[in-house]
Amino acid sequence: MKIAENILLLNGAGMDSNVYCVDNEVLVDTGTGSFVEQTLEQMERFDVDKKGIEKIVLTHEHFDHTGATNEFKKKLGAEVLAHSEAEITEKTSISEAFEGDFVSPDIDERLEENDKIKTSNYTFEVLHTPGHSPGSIVLWDSEKGVLLSGDLIFTDGFGRTDIPGGDEKKIKESLRRIKEFGDISVLLPGHGTPASKENIYDDGAIENIISQIQ
Numbered sequence: 001m002k003i004a005e006n007i008l009l010l011n012g013a014g015m016d017s018n019v020y021c022v023d024n025e026v027l028v029d030t031g032t033g034s035f036v037e038q039t040l041e042q043m044e045r046f047d048v049d050k051k052g053i054e055k056i057v058l059t060h061e062h063f064d065h066t067g068a069t070n071e072f073k074k075k076l077g078a079e080v081l082a083h084s085e086a087e088i089t090e091k092t093s094i095s096e097a098f099e100g101d102f103v104s105p106d107i108d109e110r111l112e113e114n115d116k117i118k119t120s121n122y123t124f125e126v127l128h129t130p131g132h133s134p135g136s137i138v139l140w141d142s143e144k145g146v147l148l149s150g151d152l153i154f155t156d157g158f159g160r161t162d163i164p165g166g167d168e169k170k171i172k173e174s175l176r177r178i179k180e181f182g183d184i185s186v187l188l189p190g191h192g193t194p195a196s197k198e199n200i201y202d203d204g205a206i207e208n209i210i211s212q213i214q
Protein backbone atom coordinates (compact mmCIF):
# COMPACT_ATOMS: atom_id res chain seq x y z
CA MET A 1 0.00 0.00 0.00
CA LYS A 2 1.29 3.48 -0.86
CA ILE A 3 1.12 5.46 2.37
CA ALA A 4 2.94 8.70 1.74
CA GLU A 5 4.91 10.13 -1.17
CA ASN A 6 7.37 7.37 -2.14
CA ILE A 7 6.67 5.30 0.99
CA LEU A 8 5.15 1.84 0.79
CA LEU A 9 3.70 -0.14 3.66
CA LEU A 10 4.52 -3.82 3.22
CA ASN A 11 3.73 -6.89 5.29
CA GLY A 12 2.24 -6.32 8.75
CA ALA A 13 0.72 -9.83 8.54
CA GLY A 14 0.25 -12.10 11.53
CA MET A 15 2.52 -11.06 14.40
CA ASP A 16 4.93 -9.32 12.03
CA SER A 17 5.71 -5.64 12.24
CA ASN A 18 4.89 -3.28 9.43
CA VAL A 19 7.72 -3.08 6.92
CA TYR A 20 8.17 0.27 5.19
CA CYS A 21 9.99 0.86 1.94
CA VAL A 22 11.13 4.48 1.57
CA ASP A 23 12.06 5.84 -1.86
CA ASN A 24 12.99 2.36 -3.07
CA GLU A 25 16.18 2.87 -1.04
CA VAL A 26 15.57 2.07 2.61
CA LEU A 27 13.63 -0.72 4.27
CA VAL A 28 12.47 -0.05 7.83
CA ASP A 29 12.08 -3.26 9.89
CA THR A 30 11.72 -6.77 8.48
CA GLY A 31 9.05 -8.80 10.28
CA THR A 32 9.63 -12.21 11.90
CA GLY A 33 10.64 -14.04 8.76
CA SER A 34 7.33 -15.86 8.25
CA PHE A 35 6.33 -13.56 5.39
CA VAL A 36 9.54 -12.84 3.51
CA GLU A 37 8.27 -14.26 0.22
CA GLN A 38 5.00 -12.34 0.47
CA THR A 39 6.89 -9.12 1.23
CA LEU A 40 9.15 -9.65 -1.79
CA GLU A 41 6.05 -10.30 -3.92
CA GLN A 42 4.51 -7.06 -2.65
CA MET A 43 7.69 -5.24 -3.65
CA GLU A 44 7.42 -6.67 -7.13
CA ARG A 45 3.80 -5.60 -7.38
CA PHE A 46 4.84 -2.03 -6.55
CA ASP A 47 7.77 -2.12 -9.00
CA VAL A 48 10.36 -1.82 -6.29
CA ASP A 49 13.81 -2.37 -7.75
CA LYS A 50 15.27 -4.70 -5.13
CA LYS A 51 18.83 -3.79 -6.08
CA GLY A 52 18.00 -0.18 -5.22
CA ILE A 53 17.51 -0.95 -1.55
CA GLU A 54 20.74 0.01 0.16
CA LYS A 55 19.82 0.04 3.82
CA ILE A 56 17.70 -1.90 6.29
CA VAL A 57 17.02 0.12 9.43
CA LEU A 58 15.86 -1.74 12.55
CA THR A 59 13.71 0.37 14.88
CA HIS A 60 14.43 -1.89 17.87
CA GLU A 61 15.48 -5.30 19.13
CA HIS A 62 12.24 -7.29 18.97
CA PHE A 63 11.90 -10.39 16.82
CA ASP A 64 8.67 -9.21 15.15
CA HIS A 65 10.81 -6.42 13.59
CA THR A 66 14.20 -8.10 13.24
CA GLY A 67 13.60 -11.82 12.65
CA ALA A 68 13.92 -11.59 8.87
CA THR A 69 16.94 -9.24 8.87
CA ASN A 70 19.58 -11.66 7.60
CA GLU A 71 17.27 -13.08 4.96
CA PHE A 72 16.45 -9.63 3.55
CA LYS A 73 20.08 -8.57 3.84
CA LYS A 74 21.07 -11.53 1.68
CA LYS A 75 18.22 -11.16 -0.82
CA LEU A 76 18.59 -7.37 -1.20
CA GLY A 77 22.32 -6.96 -0.69
CA ALA A 78 21.62 -4.15 1.79
CA GLU A 79 23.47 -2.88 4.87
CA VAL A 80 21.81 -3.27 8.26
CA LEU A 81 21.64 -0.39 10.74
CA ALA A 82 20.46 -0.36 14.35
CA HIS A 83 21.00 1.86 17.38
CA SER A 84 24.17 1.34 19.43
CA GLU A 85 22.09 0.26 22.44
CA ALA A 86 20.06 -2.28 20.48
CA GLU A 87 21.78 -5.42 21.66
CA ILE A 88 19.82 -8.10 19.84
CA THR A 89 19.97 -11.48 21.56
CA GLU A 90 17.52 -14.33 21.94
CA LYS A 91 16.45 -12.81 25.24
CA THR A 92 16.23 -9.12 24.27
CA SER A 93 14.46 -9.92 21.00
CA ILE A 94 11.84 -11.88 22.97
CA SER A 95 11.84 -14.32 20.04
CA GLU A 96 10.23 -16.97 22.24
CA ALA A 97 7.08 -14.85 22.58
CA PHE A 98 6.81 -14.94 18.78
CA GLU A 99 7.56 -18.65 18.59
CA GLY A 100 10.48 -17.77 16.35
CA ASP A 101 13.86 -19.38 15.81
CA PHE A 102 16.29 -16.70 16.85
CA VAL A 103 19.16 -15.87 14.51
CA SER A 104 21.45 -13.03 15.51
CA PRO A 105 20.94 -10.14 13.03
CA ASP A 106 24.12 -9.24 11.23
CA ILE A 107 24.45 -5.48 11.85
CA ASP A 108 26.82 -3.42 9.72
CA GLU A 109 26.48 0.00 11.25
CA ARG A 110 25.40 1.42 14.59
CA LEU A 111 23.21 4.51 14.78
CA GLU A 112 23.39 7.31 17.31
CA GLU A 113 21.10 10.18 18.25
CA ASN A 114 21.04 12.87 15.51
CA ASP A 115 22.45 10.61 12.79
CA LYS A 116 20.75 11.15 9.45
CA ILE A 117 19.18 8.60 7.13
CA LYS A 118 18.97 10.25 3.73
CA THR A 119 17.02 9.06 0.72
CA SER A 120 16.16 10.83 -2.55
CA ASN A 121 13.13 12.60 -1.07
CA TYR A 122 13.57 12.36 2.70
CA THR A 123 16.07 13.27 5.38
CA PHE A 124 15.28 11.41 8.56
CA GLU A 125 16.90 12.27 11.84
CA VAL A 126 17.54 9.38 14.22
CA LEU A 127 16.20 9.92 17.71
CA HIS A 128 16.94 7.48 20.50
CA THR A 129 13.57 6.90 22.16
CA PRO A 130 13.91 4.12 24.78
CA GLY A 131 11.05 2.81 26.92
CA HIS A 132 9.54 0.02 24.84
CA SER A 133 13.10 -1.34 24.63
CA PRO A 134 16.56 0.10 25.37
CA GLY A 135 17.56 0.40 21.70
CA SER A 136 14.35 1.89 20.29
CA ILE A 137 14.67 4.66 17.74
CA VAL A 138 12.30 6.76 15.67
CA LEU A 139 13.07 8.33 12.31
CA TRP A 140 11.80 11.88 11.91
CA ASP A 141 11.71 14.06 8.81
CA SER A 142 10.88 17.47 10.31
CA GLU A 143 10.48 19.18 6.95
CA LYS A 144 7.88 16.71 5.69
CA GLY A 145 6.43 15.91 9.14
CA VAL A 146 6.86 12.17 8.58
CA LEU A 147 7.56 9.99 11.62
CA LEU A 148 8.55 6.33 11.46
CA SER A 149 7.82 5.46 15.08
CA GLY A 150 8.57 1.74 15.51
CA ASP A 151 6.80 0.50 18.64
CA LEU A 152 7.10 3.78 20.56
CA ILE A 153 3.74 5.05 19.44
CA PHE A 154 0.86 3.69 17.36
CA THR A 155 -2.19 5.44 15.97
CA ASP A 156 -4.10 4.70 19.16
CA GLY A 157 -1.59 3.80 21.84
CA PHE A 158 2.02 3.21 22.82
CA GLY A 159 4.41 0.28 22.97
CA ARG A 160 4.33 -2.23 25.82
CA THR A 161 6.69 -1.67 28.72
CA ASP A 162 5.85 -4.81 30.72
CA ILE A 163 8.44 -6.87 28.87
CA PRO A 164 12.19 -7.34 29.50
CA GLY A 165 13.93 -4.04 28.75
CA GLY A 166 10.68 -2.07 28.99
CA ASP A 167 10.62 1.08 31.11
CA GLU A 168 7.46 3.08 31.71
CA LYS A 169 9.24 6.22 32.88
CA LYS A 170 11.48 6.23 29.81
CA ILE A 171 8.62 5.69 27.35
CA LYS A 172 6.80 8.64 28.85
CA GLU A 173 9.89 10.82 28.34
CA SER A 174 10.25 9.54 24.78
CA LEU A 175 6.57 10.26 24.03
CA ARG A 176 6.99 13.79 25.37
CA ARG A 177 9.82 14.33 22.93
CA ILE A 178 7.60 13.22 20.06
CA LYS A 179 4.82 15.49 21.23
CA GLU A 180 7.19 18.44 21.02
CA PHE A 181 7.51 17.89 17.26
CA GLY A 182 4.05 19.43 17.12
CA ASP A 183 3.43 18.94 13.43
CA ILE A 184 3.44 15.24 12.61
CA SER A 185 1.56 15.00 9.33
CA VAL A 186 2.14 11.27 8.74
CA LEU A 187 2.68 8.71 11.51
CA LEU A 188 4.08 5.39 10.29
CA PRO A 189 3.96 3.03 13.29
CA GLY A 190 5.48 -0.42 13.71
CA HIS A 191 2.03 -2.02 13.88
CA GLY A 192 -1.46 -1.17 12.72
CA THR A 193 -2.71 1.53 10.46
CA PRO A 194 -0.71 4.68 9.76
CA ALA A 195 -2.27 8.02 10.65
CA SER A 196 -2.26 11.45 9.15
CA LYS A 197 -3.75 14.86 9.80
CA GLU A 198 -6.83 13.80 7.84
CA ASN A 199 -7.65 11.13 10.36
CA ILE A 200 -6.89 13.48 13.22
CA TYR A 201 -3.43 12.79 14.46
CA ASP A 202 -2.18 15.82 16.33
CA ASP A 203 -0.49 16.59 19.63
CA GLY A 204 -3.87 16.23 21.37
CA ALA A 205 -3.86 12.61 20.22
CA ILE A 206 -0.36 12.19 21.63
CA GLU A 207 -1.38 13.77 24.95
CA ASN A 208 -4.27 11.30 25.14
CA ILE A 209 -1.82 8.47 24.64
CA ILE A 210 0.57 9.82 27.29
CA SER A 211 -2.33 10.13 29.73
CA GLN A 212 -2.86 6.35 29.44
CA ILE A 213 0.44 5.89 31.33
CA GLN A 214 0.04 5.89 35.09
Ligand SMILES: [Zn+2]
Nearest residue numbers: 017064151190
Ligand atom coordinates in the same frame (compact mmCIF):
# COMPACT_ATOMS: atom_id res chain seq x y z
ZN1 LIG B 1 6.47 -4.81 17.40
Ligand SMILES: [Zn+2]
Nearest residue numbers: 060062132151
Ligand atom coordinates in the same frame (compact mmCIF):
# COMPACT_ATOMS: atom_id res chain seq x y z
ZN1 LIG C 1 8.58 -4.18 20.01
